[in-house]
Amino acid sequence: MNSAERCTFPVAFLAVLLNACSNGGAEGRPAYEVVAKVNEQAIQANELNSVAAPVAPQGAADEGALERLIDQELMVQRARERRLDRDPRVLQSFEAAQREILARAYLEQVTEQIRPPGAAEVAAFYADHPELFARRRIYSLQELEIRMPAERFAELERRTAKAAGVHEVKDWLTREGIEFRLTTAVKPAEQLPLESLKGFARMKDGQMVLSPTGSGALLVHLVTSRKQPLDEATARPMIERFLLNERKTALAKAEVERLRGGAHIEYAPAGPPGAASAATQVSPADLAEAPPAPESR
Known part of the structure; x- marks a missing residue:
């Protein structure tokens, strides 16, 4: 063992x-x-x-x-x-x-004693994120994870701009001997990264978006989408959980920083050791449970 x-x-x-x-x-x-x-x-x-x-x-x-x-x-x-x-x-x-x-x-x-969000905060969050609620969509996506040298990204970008679809990009990658993996998924708006959701909300059906990654590139193809909005009353429990967990995470992080600030910590002469196993660490973010996805109607 x-x-x-x-x-x-x-x-x-x-x-x-x-x-x-x-x-x-x-x-x-x-x-x-x-x-x-x-x-x-x-x-x-x-x-x-x-x-x-x-x-x-x-x-x-x-x-x-x-x-x-x-x-x-x-x-x-x-x-x-x-x-x-x-x-x-x-x-x-x-x-x-x-x-x-x-x-x-x-x-x-x-x-545990943190104050839950009030009605005004919930309403403001709802209004600030129409792509999550009032204009919420269900996205059918194809994602092409591409492993390639960074210097070939510009070439791939030109090929993608001319391609009629993901199949043409796949054919070119195959001819060039470039490794890739294609996945398909159907995701509601709340299952997409919040920081990139506004970009997804602007995409039109059939559009492809290419972005660089640490190992190469990611090509996202929006196959189809359908509108499925949530009214504020339906969204309220999800928003309350999200805001409460966000507060808990911030407070927990501040508490850890406070404890470290008041402690005497010495590292060995070689410096801080490598990262400990994730199984033995507790991050403030661990306290924030991801809000469950609303049921499709």
């Missing part, structure tokens, strides 16, 4: 392992409803809820959650028999998971 693999355990599973290894049995555990026993080891309702599907109602577990937890408990018991709970590599993973959980809990506590 290498370090990357050790860091990919789901946090819920690690929390169960931490609980099992630190308690060493049922003695001293808070009293919750026992939902199952595995070799006399009780599985409690709070543990079941920790591995339930996120979409399950509050206090309810998805159908297979208990069976997954039983499987985990069997493996935990065998791991303890082999003293894996004392393995330095496993303990390191426990510590990393604990840091992540505690850091996330702290940021959630800091941001």
Whole structure:
């Protein structure tokens, strides 16, 4: 098991392992409803809820959650028999998971009392983003991801300007031996990057737009689109969630900066180490859940 693999355990599973290894049995555990026993080891309702599907109602577990937890408990018991709970590599993973959980809990506590947006703010956001709401469209797109040297971008740009469609660009790329990947997707406006949405809103059906990327170029072809506006009342819950999460992210970022400003931090002489595994980092942006896409009507 290498370090990357050790860091990919789901946090819920690690929390169960931490609980099992630190308690060493049922003695001293808070009293919750026992939902199952595995070799006399009780599985409690709070543990079941920790591995339930996120979409399950509050206090309810998805159908297979208990069976997954039983499987985990069997493996935990065998791991303890082999003293894996004392393995330095496993303990390191426990510590990393604990840091992540505690850091996330702290940021959630800091941001939980933030003021929700008012009606005027929601109305202003609705008015400022007609491409998301009043003039919202559903886009049928073809995207051509092209890997090529930067010096050939101008040549590709000229070819694209003359092309009657994506197929002609593909034919030219194939003849030139240039690697590309074609994907198709149907996306409502809210699933497109907010910073580029105004550009999409100006596109006409059949239009192609080429832009440079770090590895070459991206060609976007708007095949078709259809209007599907949202009135303010329908959009209000989505806007409220977006603005609230935006505030939470900003507050969490400011709190992290405040903590760093008041701390004494020393790096080793070689300088800051490489970026830590994403599994052991908590970013302020992690607190902001992406607003769900409104249902197509």
